[in-house]
Amino acid sequence: MKATxxxxxxxxxxxxxxxxxxxxxxxxxxxxxxRLDEFRNTDTTNARQAKIEKSIAFKDRVKAVIQSEFPESMNYSKPR
Incomplete structure (x- = not known):
């Protein structure tokens, strides 16, 4: 019925x-x-930079949570 x-x-x-x-x-x-042409011809440098900064801030917040919950997981050496 609902599909119909x-x-x-x-x-x-x-x-x-x-x-x-x-x-x-x-x-x-x-x-x-x-108005699509207005948006296509817009410089996106600031938006790109803001996205990068937001991504870095998120990574830092996640890393802090992981370090606080699993401190032993951060004490490893990378394989060579």
Whole structure:
């Protein structure tokens, strides 16, 4: 029963999407995100650096937890 309802909803979503795209085309607009070029041409250096810093901070927090819970696991020498 639920699968049938979900299938009907998918059909209705598909119909609404096709109608919206046809209406947009009739108005002479391009389909898709109208502001996408703004985001594509944005310098992502700061975002990349923030992601790296966030990753390092997460690694340090995880390492601190591991060291506090399993101090013996940090006392090993790397194989040669």
């Amino acid at each position: 309802v979900n299938q009907e909803e998918r059909k209705r979503i598909s119909i609404r999407t096709k109608e919206a795209l046809a209406a947009k085309k009739a108005r002479g607009e391009k389909p898709g995100n109208p």
